[in-house]
Amino acid sequence: MYRYDEFDRTFVLERIAEFRDQVQRRLSGELTEDQFKPLRLMNGVYLQLHAYMLRIAIPYGTLSSAQLRVLAQIARDHDRGYGHFTTRQNLQFNWIALKDVPEILEKLASVEMHAIQTSGNCIRNVTADHFAGAAADEIADPRPYAEMLRQWSSLHPEFTFLPRKFKVAVTGAPHDRAAIKVHDIGLQLTRDDEGRLGFVVHVGGGQGRTPMIAETIRDFLPEEDLLAYCEAILRVYNLDGRRDNKYKARIKILVHETGAAEFAAAVEAEFAALKGETAPLPPDEVARIAAYFAPPAFAAMPARSEAFDRALHDDPAFARFAARNVHPHKVPGHAIVTVSLKPVGTPPGDATAAQMEAVADIAERYSFGEIRVSHEQNLVLPHVRRDDLPAVFAALSQAELATPNAGLVTDIISCPGLDYCALATARSIPVAERLTERFADLDRQHAIGDLKIKISGCINACGHHHVGHIGILGLERNGEEFYQITLGGSGDESCAIGEIVGKGFSSAEIVDAVETVIDTYLGLRNAPQETFLTAYRRVGEAPFREALYAAAQ
Amino acid sequence: MAKRPKIFRPVAATANDLSTGAVVFRGRDGTWSPDIAAAEIAATPEAADTLLAAAQADQDADRVIEPALIEIVQAGAFVRPAALREMIRTTGPTIALPADPPPARR
Numbered sequence: 001m002y003r004y005d006e007f008d009r010t011f012v013l014e015r016i017a018e019f020r021d022q023v024q025r026r027l028s029g030e031l032t033e034d035q036f037k038p039l040r041l042m043n044g045v046y047l048q049l050h051a052y053m054l055r056i057a058i059p060y061g062t063l064s065s066a067q068l069r070v071l072a073q074i075a076r077d078h079d080r081g082y083g084h085f086t087t088r089q090n091l092q093f094n095w096i097a098l099k100d101v102p103e104i105l106e107k108l109a110s111v112e113m114h115a116i117q118t119s120g121n122c123i124r125n126v127t128a129d130h131f132a133g134a135a136a137d138e139i140a141d142p143r144p145y146a147e148m149l150r151q152w153s154s155l156h157p158e159f160t161f162l163p164r165k166f167k168v169a170v171t172g173a174p175h176d177r178a179a180i181k182v183h184d185i186g187l188q189l190t191r192d193d194e195g196r197l198g199f200v201v202h203v204g205g206g207q208g209r210t211p212m213i214a215e216t217i218r219d220f221l222p223e224e225d226l227l228a229y230c231e232a233i234l235r236v237y238n239l240d241g242r243r244d245n246k247y248k249a250r251i252k253i254l255v256h257e258t259g260a261a262e263f264a265a266a267v268e269a270e271f272a273a274l275k276g277e278t279a280p281l282p283p284d285e286v287a288r289i290a291a292y293f294a295p296p297a298f299a300a301m302p303a304r305s306e307a308f309d310r311a312l313h314d315d316p317a318f319a320r321f322a323a324r325n326v327h328p329h330k331v332p333g334h335a336i337v338t339v340s341l342k343p344v345g346t347p348p349g350d351a352t353a354a355q356m357e358a359v360a361d362i363a364e365r366y367s368f369g370e371i372r373v374s375h376e377q378n379l380v381l382p383h384v385r386r387d388d389l390p391a392v393f394a395a396l397s398q399a400e401l402a403t404p405n406a407g408l409v410t411d412i413i414s415c416p417g418l419d420y421c422a423l424a425t426a427r428s429i430p431v432a433e434r435l436t437e438r439f440a441d442l443d444r445q446h447a448i449g450d451l452k453i454k455i456s457g458c459i460n461a462c463g464h465h466h467v468g469h470i471g472i473l474g475l476e477r478n479g480e481e482f483y484q485i486t487l488g489g490s491g492d493e494s495c496a497i498g499e500i501v502g503k504g505f506s507s508a509e510i511v512d513a514v515e516t517v518i519d520t521y522l523g524l525r526n527a528p529q530e531t532f533l534t535a536y537r538r539v540g541e542a543p544f545r546e547a548l549y550a551a552a553q
Numbered sequence: 554m555a556k557r558p559k560i561f562r563p564v565a566a567t568a569n570d571l572s573t574g575a576v577v578f579r580g581r582d583g584t585w586s587p588d589i590a591a592a593e594i595a596a597t598p599e600a601a602d603t604l605l606a607a608a609q610a611d612q613d614a615d616r617v618i619e620p621a622l623i624e625i626v627q628a629g630a631f632v633r634p635a636a637l638r639e640m641i642r643t644t645g646p647t648i649a650l651p652a653d654p655p656p657a658r659r
């Protein structure tokens with residue numbers, strides 16, 4: 001993992017001292033709310049419905065056991081004993097007192113964490129494939145590049161006041177687990193014909209009220225040009241992006257209104273000018289940062305594990321867990337484990353302090369002290385020996401973290417919604433909880449197979465509903481919540497924006513409606529292997545619309 | 554300033570406590586507390602204007618932040634916000650919080 005250097009450490013500590021002073025001046029009345037609000041937002045402090053909320057950056061979703069333990073301690077000491085892992089691989093605490101924030105930031109700094117640039121019109125936390133450095137299908141680990149982007153974008157003076165917030169995602173595998181095509185910049189590591197490492201560059205994706213899939217503006221960007229090219233993109237956006245209308249200020253609108261070809265030409269022109277004055281990434285610096293992400297000391301293991309095979313045979317619960325939550329690793333004899341934060345009837349992405357500590361302990365013992373946060377609001381143990389999987393399953397089960405539902409109907413993404421969020425128009429967590437209760441039967445879940453349900457409590461789409469196979473958008477009409485269903489969305493390499501299937505459903509109706517969609521799929525799929533998304537793409541929305549609305553006609 | 558609705562309904566003043574962020578209501582005695590039952594109710598548009606002005610003065614005096622008037626429903630001594638959003642602000646999330654024991658069956 002990346003370690004702070006002296007510059008990082010000094011900078012973060014100075015920033016905390018500065019914010020401590022600002023908080024004191026606010027509480028004493030020296031600063032007004034109008035003066036203070038931008039300062040607190042620059043330090044990740046929002047005001048939500050019930051309290052201040054602190055959003056903590058988890059760069060590219062990578063955490064150490066020591067860091068997770070400190071998050072657990074903060075949850076216990078300053079919050080209500082839990083935290084919420086978000087779709088941006090961050091962690092949010094929902095019940096923070098303003099007066100406590102400087103102390104919390106000091107605790108975070110003790111493990112090289114902070115909340116800088118988790119708000120505001122700047123470059124936000126760079127996200128990455130949560131299987132980075134471990135996935136069997138990976139071309140290269142995306143995290144060194146995410147870290148370079150993090151360092152480059154942290155307090156970049158030119159890009160601190162962009163037209164709007166800016167999100168970058170990086171993946172190192174052809175199977176996109178980081179939803180790169182719905183980011184402002186999506187980077188995919190690739191190799192050219194000569195085997196050189198570089199990036200496919202996608203720009204202008206996003207969700208929110210105007211969902212768009214990113215345009216590919218470069219098929220191959222050499223590795224050494226990464227920062228110069230991103231700088232060129234940001235410069236074009238910073239100059240030409242709209243500032244007259246908040247809802248049209250994201251880069252996706254600029255790319256759309258300009259046209260991808262013309263936008264790409266503007267970037268290339270800026271890039272050509274920049275290349276004259278900006279040095280390419282120095283190879284020794286790339287190597288220095290990459291060294292922080294060097295693979296851990298994997299033992300040489302046979303690909304096949306007798307202990308794993310025996311547990312598969314002897315323990316049906318383990319077999320079910322292995323079928324969904326264990327994923328191929330690039331090193332023989334090892335596996336990646338998804339730690340589900342989606343037990344039935346609980347808020348997606350929430351973990352209690354005790355659960356965080358349990359994961360920290362399990363990671364320390366079985367996964368080289370490393371944890372990942374996925375944008376799907378689960379945790380990941382990236383490097384587990386296959387021989388240890390039965391023990392890891394037992395330990396996770398003890399902490400109620402072994403729900404065998406990764407990628408299934410109950411592995412729902414949900415934003416905090418109207419239960420917490422000041423922007424929300426409807427509740428989303430209760431809908432997620434009721435859906436998990438409806439589909440609690442594991443046999444049924446496994447029979448349904450791969451299915452991504454994503455729920456947002458407002459049009460800002462933090463719950464990624466646009467790219468849910470089944471998306472649910474909560475809205476409000478005449479004081480009542482209602483829910484719009486979209487079908488056929490996808491956030492992976494086959495990225496698609498879901499289509500609205502028809503008029504919305506009341507809170508009382510929405511779970512039945514989703515069940516109708518799923519039953520319709522089960523009735524029309526060619527074979528159990530034909531997933532919901534594949535079947536939807538084959539038959540279109542008509543059968544689903546008919547099943548949902550026939551009774552009303 | 555909040556827009557006055559076309560049909561006036563009684564309102565209370567709500568805000569968040571500056572230090573803790575907790576939801577508070579302006580009481581009849583001019584103090585702010587989490588107890589909506591103690592809130593001053595403005596029953597006329599003129600009283601609502603006065604109440605909002607007092608709440609904003611409290612913000613300017615750095616006691617609370619983001620003051621606003623919310624419509625309330627009264628049934629005898631019982632007072633509650635009219636809108637779901639404000640109900641949730643007043644009574645908390647509608648879900649069992651993760652640190653709680655497992656929720657009872659609905």
